[in-house]
Amino acid sequence: GENVEQHPSTLSVQEGDSAVIKCTYSDSASNYFPWYKQELGKRPQLIIDIRSNVGEKKDQRIAVTLNKTAKHFSLHITETQPEDSAVYFCARGGTSYGKLTFGQGTILTVHP
């Protein structure tokens, strides 16, 4: 199916530590994997995305890795800051433009 499983559901880290969130999917036709950050009461915002033809992408303190054989992808945040605290959603797409299937979300809390 098109489901995406996301773990953990909550993640608590100290400022400066790294945070890793993992997602797995089952649809082999998936070829687009974005990550969205949603702060309380605000809109989901795209923070990084990766396509199936690359294994890793990095943008400053955030990176995404993709293992298409194992059908899982991960978000890595290094040197976490309190403003990184939010809900993070992974998603998969590719079978239809813009039709994304989202994971259940991870509540990340970064303690100062």
Add this chain to the structure above:
Amino acid sequence: DTGVSQDPRHKITKRGQNVTFRCDPISEHNRLYWYRQTLGQGPEFLTYFQNEAQLEKSRLLSDRFSAERPKGSFSTLEIQRTEQGDSAMYLCASSPRGSGDEKLFFGSGTQLSVL
């Protein structure tokens, strides 16, 4: 703010009433999407327009839901005979034409509460 705008931000209605939401996408984006998000869950796809054509609808979209995008610009989502289970955040998103058209830019949503 030149992003996706939605109106109203909040809507409280009684069960059985009809409600209509509006979405104005980013002007150069030809694709427009409606998603629904309930508390503690990720957004769920409802429907998708390319210009004025509605190209895909989710099984989640019952007959009480109808969406339009008559001139290929703004879109409306109407829910008839609302039920308590319709309470959710209704998110609109748009995406640009061509490469990268899966990149969704979301609006702030309309929070619907059905009493």
